[in-house]
Amino acid sequence: MKNLKMFCITLEPNHYKFIKNLGYTPVGLGEKKFNKDWMSDKIGINISKKNKYYGEYTYHYWIWKNYLNFLDDEWIGFCQYRKFWTTNDYETKDIKFDTLNSLVLKEIPKHFENYESILGNPIFTNNFKGMKFIKKGFKIILKKPSLIINKKKRNINFQFDLMHGENNLSNAISLLDEKNKNDFRDYVNREVSFNPHNMFICKSKQKLKEYYEDLFPWLEKCEKLFGFENLKGFGKIRIYTFLAERFMPYWFKKYTKSLTLPIIFYDIRKDLD
Numbered sequence: 001m002k003n004l005k006m007f008c009i010t011l012e013p014n015h016y017k018f019i020k021n022l023g024y025t026p027v028g029l030g031e032k033k034f035n036k037d038w039m040s041d042k043i044g045i046n047i048s049k050k051n052k053y054y055g056e057y058t059y060h061y062w063i064w065k066n067y068l069n070f071l072d073d074e075w076i077g078f079c080q081y082r083k084f085w086t087t088n089d090y091e092t093k094d095i096k097f098d099t100l101n102s103l104v105l106k107e108i109p110k111h112f113e114n115y116e117s118i119l120g121n122p123i124f125t126n127n128f129k130g131m132k133f134i135k136k137g138f139k140i141i142l143k144k145p146s147l148i149i150n151k152k153k154r155n156i157n158f159q160f161d162l163m164h165g166e167n168n169l170s171n172a173i174s175l176l177d178e179k180n181k182n183d184f185r186d187y188v189n190r191e192v193s194f195n196p197h198n199m200f201i202c203k204s205k206q207k208l209k210e211y212y213e214d215l216f217p218w219l220e221k222c223e224k225l226f227g228f229e230n231l232k233g234f235g236k237i238r239i240y241t242f243l244a245e246r247f248m249p250y251w252f253k254k255y256t257k258s259l260t261l262p263i264i265f266y267d268i269r270k271d272l273d
Helices: 013-021 048-054 057-070 097-103 130-136 138-143 156-164 168-173 178-190 205-226 239-255
Strands: 004-010 025-028 075-080 083-085 117-120 200-202 258-261 263-265
Touching (some): 004 013, 013 025, 057 205, 117 239, 156 178, 156 239, 168 178, 168 205, 168 239, 178 239
Parallel strands (some): 004 025, 004 075
Antiparallel strands (some): 075 083, 075 200, 083 263, 117 200
């Protein structure tokens, strides 16, 4: 029996057949019109109007408020129209549209049963080229020139400052609940890698509920700090998505027994749009 329910998020209505053929549940987000066959973030209790800023998390919010009780206690996963789970590493150049169906994750292996969550393989914030740091955050580098040489100082917090605004992550963490505030701050200042793309697979809908209950009240508080109208550039317009992206691996590592799997990149729009 299949032990995985995978939601695949896309912005394009003509991706439906392909996603269904993967054995996944198609989720349509954004401004385009999706018919009744799609799952959506626009009915019931929702924040779909914030999709420009929250990205895929408007759908997570919808699940939290409308759909958790309808989920079975099985592995629950999330992927995207250009990022998919797999059990093996593949070079992007070797991935073809016609073979994608055979590469993506369809079932959770039995030897994963002792785990509670799956995260994507980490990316390392200290492996970015020094010139990229200078280009993106010249003022930050001027304050701390040792960052160019000392890779240990290029932690998650530094990378967030560089890409999404200086002190924005630190100020946001100050709004977290007491059970997570200090631990998350320590995490972003200690770790030089994180599990990216807001993609995860969770074994229990109860754990999923607990994650949402910690995440969304925090993001709502962050709205009072950052707002929406004055956010400029993709790195800041999507700041709520990027805050969640850093919080997600911290949370699942703290509250569940987790392991990692590769995420492969193939944008199906190249073949379907």
